[in-house]
Amino acid sequence: MTGMTTAFTLCVRLNYRGAMVAAAGVVACFYAGILGLTAIYPTVTDRIQYALITDGLRASQALQGPPVGLVGIGGITTFEVGWFVTFAVALLNxxxxxxxxxxxxxxxxxxLLRSGRFALLANSVAVGAMAxxxxxxxxxxATFALIAGGGEPTGAFAFGVATVxxxxxxxxxxxxxxxxxEHSKGAYGIACGVLGVAYLLRALGDATDSDSLRYASPLGLAQAIHPYGNIQWWPVIPCxxxxxxxxxxxxxxxxTRDHGSGLWRPSPGPAHAGWFTRRPAGLVLRNQRMTLAIWAATMVVLGLGFGVTARDVGDISDGPAGMRQLLERFNVDVVDGFLAxxxxxxxxxxxxxxIAITAGLRSEELAGRADLLLSGLVPRWRLPVLHLALAAVTAVVLAGIVGV
Structure with missing residues (x-):
């Protein structure tokens, strides 16, 4: 790990701006969430009614997590906002x-860095330390945001630990x-796939009240700490x-692996590109297919989750007046309001x-592949236009998936 200090300094230098913005955004979400929910459920009676109703809504539990400690504003914030934000924390990492x-x-x-200053493991250990x-x-x-918003300090600390x-x-x-x-897109696909499976296992475990499914998921293990409920510290060990x-x-x-390769080597592609792939538009689409597949799968899962939860909205509308008023701001009909x-x-x-597809243009430029296209017959303006067009079409298609 020779040169790890230099590697850590370099990682911080390259990432501190984005990391600061992301961390501030996450903390702001917690604080805004607890303030907003305090306004919706201002009294103890409202919170007790909310807890009684939510305890019987399996679809909401599958979407959000275990309904624990919902008689307090900290528990409601954790249930309504907290576990969603921790999903974003996982993506950030x-x-x-x-x-x-x-x-x-x-x-x-x-x-280049390994040829001079860094030993084999210096960069990976430094990145882990920065994370x-x-x-x-x-x-x-997150702990201080929940406390500042009126959450109980012990529960706020437990939720902070679960987030970490x-x-x-x-x-x-x-x-x-x-x-x-050996490719970054493959690494993103594997890691995001594990995150998706973890969310699915946790959702099934909470919906069916199955501890075996719930604890098979890293997300389920962290949620088993039960902030604002009967706090349990044993999940810290398996995590x-x-x-x-x-x-x-x-x-x-x-x-042990060769530099520039991975443990699993992908199979070579076709010897010759198809008619569409030989066109600039086809090449852009092929380069972005993994990103498109991940986002499409994500929208399907989230759309199904919200759609199933809408079945319970009729029961929710009979509960606290604050929730009913919030939903009715969108439409006179409560179910339509929830779906809106x-x-x-x-x-x-x-x-x-x-955003991911548009930013892919910069990745192609940094990797040197855009140079090869622009050195031929492709006009310079055409490459960004193709990425923007694909981004627009993708947004429309994903909106259609959400609607279905």
Whole structure:
């Protein structure tokens, strides 16, 4: 691990702006959530009614998590906002780790650094250390945000610990994924796939009240701490085991594999490109197919979750007046109001796909592949137009998936 200090300094230098914005955004979500929910459920009676109704809504539990400690504003915030935001924390760690390990290796930068200052494991250990610092920062910020909004301090601390555990587990999973495949898109696909399976197992476990399914998921293990409920600290141990095991296995693979390759080598593609792939539009679409598949699968799962939850809205409308008033702001009919609110949230989520595809133009330029296209017959303006057109079409298609 010679040069790890230099590697850590370099990682911080390259990522501190984005990391600061992301951490501040996560903490702001917690604080805004607890303030908003305090206004919706101002009295103890409203919160008790909310807890009684939510306890019987399996679809809501599958979408959000275990309904524990809902008689307090901290528990309601954790249930309504907290576990969704921790999903974003997991994604943040995946992007952070893959971007600074597999992507740097694929671009040839890591080879340059290893030829001089860095030993084999210096960069990976430094990236892991940076991810740990960011997760602890987010955990502390989430704790103080919940306390500042009126949450009970012990529950806020427990939720902060759960947030840190989720972030570190998926940082370790992303580090392992970066050793398995030789392309950054493959690493993103593996890590995000694990996150999706973890969410599905947790959702099935909460919907069916099955501990075996719930605890088979890293997300379910972290949620089993039960902030604002009967706090349990035993899930910390298996979460740490997952993190440490993932890191050690990843480092072991990195010591033995060839530089620039992965543990699993993808099969070669066709010897000749098809008619459509030989066109610039076809090439752009082929390069973005993994991103499109991941986002489409995500929208299907989220759309099904909100759609199933809409069946319970009739029961929710008989509960606290605050929730009924919130839904009726969108429409006179409560179910339509819930679906309007859900569609709005999912429509905002589809912008992530549009951003990812548009940003792919920069990735192609940095990797040198855009130079090859522009050195031939492709006009310079055509490449960004193709990416923007694909982003627009993708947003429309994903909106259609959400509607279905």
């Amino acid at each position: 995946i992007v952070l780790v893959v971007r600074n390990t597999r992507s740097q290796e694929a671009l040839g930068r890591l080879e 740990l610092v960011i997760n602890v920062t987010i955990g502390i910020g 555990l989720i972030g570190t587990m998926f940082a370790a999973i992303a580090l392992l994924a970066a050793q398995i495949t 740490l085991i997952i993190t440490v095991t993932g890191v050690l296995v990843a480092l072991r693979i990195e010591l 609110m859900s569609t709005l949230i999912l429509a905002v989520a589809t912008t992530g796909a549009a």
